[in-house]
Amino acid sequence: MVVNYISRTQWGAKPPATHNGRFTPLWAWRVQGVVVHHGGVKHPPKGVAAVKAFERHHLSKGWDGIAYNWLVDETGTIFEGRGWDARGGATKWWNSKSISVCYTGWGHDPVGVNVLESIKALTVEAEKRFGDLWVSTHRLKGSTDCPGGWLGEWVEAGMVVAKNPSDQDWAGVVAHIQFLKAEVAKKPLSRWRRSRGETVRLVQTRLLERGFDPGPADGIFGKGTAAAVKDFQRTQGWLKADGVVGVNTFTALFVQ
Ligand SMILES: [Zn+2]
Numbered sequence: 001m002v003v004n005y006i007s008r009t010q011w012g013a014k015p016p017a018t019h020n021g022r023f024t025p026l027w028a029w030r031v032q033g034v035v036v037h038h039g040g041v042k043h044p045p046k047g048v049a050a051v052k053a054f055e056r057h058h059l060s061k062g063w064d065g066i067a068y069n070w071l072v073d074e075t076g077t078i079f080e081g082r083g084w085d086a087r088g089g090a091t092k093w094w095n096s097k098s099i100s101v102c103y104t105g106w107g108h109d110p111v112g113v114n115v116l117e118s119i120k121a122l123t124v125e126a127e128k129r130f131g132d133l134w135v136s137t138h139r140l141k142g143s144t145d146c147p148g149g150w151l152g153e154w155v156e157a158g159m160v161v162a163k164n165p166s167d168q169d170w171a172g173v174v175a176h177i178q179f180l181k182a183e184v185a186k187k188p189l190s191r192w193r194r195s196r197g198e199t200v201r202l203v204q205t206r207l208l209e210r211g212f213d214p215g216p217a218d219g220i221f222g223k224g225t226a227a228a229v230k231d232f233q234r235t236q237g238w239l240k241a242d243g244v245v246g247v248n249t250f251t252a253l254f255v256q
Contacts, residue, residue: 005070005078011048013080014055016064023064023086026096033134034123035091035098036155037068038107038147050104051079063089068102070122076114078122084129094141099126099133107148113172120159120179123198132196134219135159158202158217177254181247188246195221195245203245206253207232 016023045053050073055066067089068081081102082088090100101122103115127133137155138146147155159176180199189195189203201219207228208214215224226243233239236252245253 005080007080011051011079018064023082026085026087028130030097031130032097033136034126035100035136035138035141036147037090037102037138038151039104042106047073069099071102071104072115072118074105076118078118091141107151110150113175116172135198158198181250184250185247188244189221190244191221191226
């Protein structure tokens with residue numbers, strides 16, 4: 001997937017405030033995951049104004065420039081912060097090992113579908129560039145409540161299911177599952193492929209919900225997951241019990 005975004009030039013970013021005019025490079029081989037943040041302000045500025053406000057704030061702290069690698073505003077528009085090739089400054093201890101993505105809004109309240117899809121699209125793009133990655137939240141990496149309760153739960157639950165059903169953005173969930181289904185159609189999940197990542201974790205969670213025990217929902221498609229998938233497939237009758245999660249098994253698991 002090509003991620004469309006507003007580049008630094010397009011939003012008028014200031015050049016890095018370093019002696020050589022460049023950000024510290026991010027070494028691709030060190031990148032292990034994606035960390036999600038939020039703006040942390042209840043009624044924040046929107047769009048370019050939000051991005052510029054972060055830049056001003058971060059420069060005022062003596063930092064090299066806007067700290068996030070990527071930002072997503074409340075319409076789902078993606079803005080380039082430091083991009084893919086520069087080390088971010090938003091996640092202490094993890095800046096050289098992760099890509100930071102900041103939702104410019106307030107993550108304690110339910111977040112719109114477009115925003116969720118853009119955050120997801122960035123993680124997919126990151127995995128294309130850096131290989132399999134974990135996806136985490138700032139609050140799991142430091143003592144902060146960033147990216148807020150709602151967004152934090154959405155990310156930590158595998159970017160689909162919130163813990164509190166009354167807070168759930170169901171339209172967002174449906175859109176997200178359709179998106180994952182398209183991904184699975186292109187690249188089925190299986191043990192022999194050594195599939196891993198948040199879609200695998202989601203499948204594991206769903207198997208458990210439906211009464212099939214894959215073992216821990218660790219995002220790694222191992223023996224236990226394959227066995228649970230086969231058990232599930234047998235109960236469906238029309239599915240081949242091969243232990244592979246292709247589009248039919250995925251649909252049966254989530255949509256029916
Ligand atoms: Zn944060």
